[in-house]
Amino acid sequence: MTGNGGSGKSRAMLDGGLAFFGAVTASVSHELNNVISIVNQTAGLLQDMIAADEKGIPINISRLATAVGTIQAQTGRGLGIIGRLNRFAHSADEASVEFDAGEVLGNLVELCRRLAGLKYAKLELECPAGGIRMTGNPFLVQAAVFLAIRAALGAVERDDTIRVSAQTEGGGVLARVECPRRIDAADPDMAALRSIVEYLNAVVDVRYEGGSVVVEMVFAGGGPGRSA
Amino acid sequence: MATAKVLVVDDEAEFADVIAERMRARGYEVDTAGNGTDGLEKIKDKEYDAVLLDLNMPGLDGMETMKRMLGHDNRLQIIILTGYGSVQKGVDAVKQGAVDFLEKPADIDALTGKIDEAYERRVAFFEEDIEKKMSDLLKRRGW
Numbered sequence: 001m002t003g004n005g006g007s008g009k010s011r012a013m014l015d016g017g018l019a020f021f022g023a024v025t026a027s028v029s030h031e032l033n034n035v036i037s038i039v040n041q042t043a044g045l046l047q048d049m050i051a052a053d054e055k056g057i058p059i060n061i062s063r064l065a066t067a068v069g070t071i072q073a074q075t076g077r078g079l080g081i082i083g084r085l086n087r088f089a090h091s092a093d094e095a096s097v098e099f100d101a102g103e104v105l106g107n108l109v110e111l112c113r114r115l116a117g118l119k120y121a122k123l124e125l126e127c128p129a130g131g132i133r134m135t136g137n138p139f140l141v142q143a144a145v146f147l148a149i150r151a152a153l154g155a156v157e158r159d160d161t162i163r164v165s166a167q168t169e170g171g172g173v174l175a176r177v178e179c180p181r182r183i184d185a186a187d188p189d190m191a192a193l194r195s196i197v198e199y200l201n202a203v204v205d206v207r208y209e210g211g212s213v214v215v216e217m218v219f220a221g222g223g224p225g226r227s228a
Numbered sequence: 229m230a231t232a233k234v235l236v237v238d239d240e241a242e243f244a245d246v247i248a249e250r251m252r253a254r255g256y257e258v259d260t261a262g263n264g265t266d267g268l269e270k271i272k273d274k275e276y277d278a279v280l281l282d283l284n285m286p287g288l289d290g291m292e293t294m295k296r297m298l299g300h301d302n303r304l305q306i307i308i309l310t311g312y313g314s315v316q317k318g319v320d321a322v323k324q325g326a327v328d329f330l331e332k333p334a335d336i337d338a339l340t341g342k343i344d345e346a347y348e349r350r351v352a353f354f355e356e357d358i359e360k361k362m363s364d365l366l367k368r369r370g371w
Contacts, residue, residue, distance in 0.1 A: 029311070029313075030284055030311050033311045033312050033332055033333075034240045034243060034332070036312075036332075036333055037240070037243050037332040037333035037334070038240065038242045038243045038246065040333035041243060041246040041247055041250065041333060041334075041336070042242075042246050044246075044250060044336055045246055045249060045250055048250055048253055052253075067246075070242060070246075074242070117286055118284075118285075118286045118287075118289075119286065120286055120287060158287075
């Protein structure tokens with residue numbers, strides 16, 4: 001991995017990356033558990049209906065159809081979650097690789113929706129339709145953006161919207177997280193974010209605009225074939 | 229035979245609904261709430277013999293909801309639903325006032341077994357209350 005020297009900075013970067021990994025996998029495992037629980041109980045309901053039918057209570061076909069639909073819908077939901085988890089996992093395959101930052105951040109935003117939902121907040125993503133090619137460390141780029149999102153989630157109130165956007169800028173990739181509330185400057189996620197940004201030789205700027213905060217990160221390596 | 233009244237508090241509506249349906253088929257009277265705030269309102273309006281409470285919910289999480297529910301009725305029988313592999317969270321909840329916990333997906337027979345135990349405890353509390361009131365009444369009458 002490239003990055004600034006100093007074991008302290010590397011340690012802080014590692015801690016930030018691990019916190020990102022732990023938070024995402026914990027959230028995904030909880031959501032998958034809910035999917036499995038719904039499928040399990042719905043299958044149990046079908047067993048109940050069969051048992052009742054054997055005792056002379058006819059199966060309600062409409063209810064049966066609804067239950068089957070629930071199992072199918074939850075299976076689709078589970079597959080979606082697993083797909084996102086798989087893409088997240090593979091983003092750590094290589095420390096420097098060409099990738100679509102829009103696609104990676106899109107997957108990250110989807111992974112964060114449940115966390116946002118716990119705060120009754122919304123997440124919006126804005127990226128160019130054609131994608132944003134860059135060369136760099138997709139896992140750590142996501143980690144930095146995730147930490148900004150999580151810091152924002154610590155500040156938001158019900159029905160607030162956190163806006164995530166990305167675009168090419170000056171040979172790099174600018175990722176922006178806008179939060180309608182003030183993020184505590186001492187938030188440990190912001191410190192971890194700075195460690196990762198520094199490790200990646202990127203730049204971060206935090207602007208307080210009235211009651212809101214804009215976190216902008218510029219990662220080198222924008223455009224296909226460029227080195228980070 | 230009296231029917232146990234149960235409140236299921238879980239933000240996964242499909243889970244709460246199917247659990248409720250299966251319990252109603254087994255003779256329980258079941259209501260559902262999609263979050264801790266709604267759950268709190270429901271226990272203020274109606275007496276429940278047991279509350280099934282998910283730990284991980286938007287807004288008020290399960291632990292905070294449980295604390296507030298117990299603040300309203302410290303004999304409320306709260307059974308926590310934790311994620312699979314989250315035994316420690318269940319244990320922590322019991323230390324803070326829950327009567328029991330189950331890991332999701334939660335076997336229906338294990339669930340109703342715990343509800344029946346909670347119902348019996350609730351009945352025992354009421355019987356104690358009645359005995360005490362009767363005893364006080366008799367003492368006041370000099371008997």
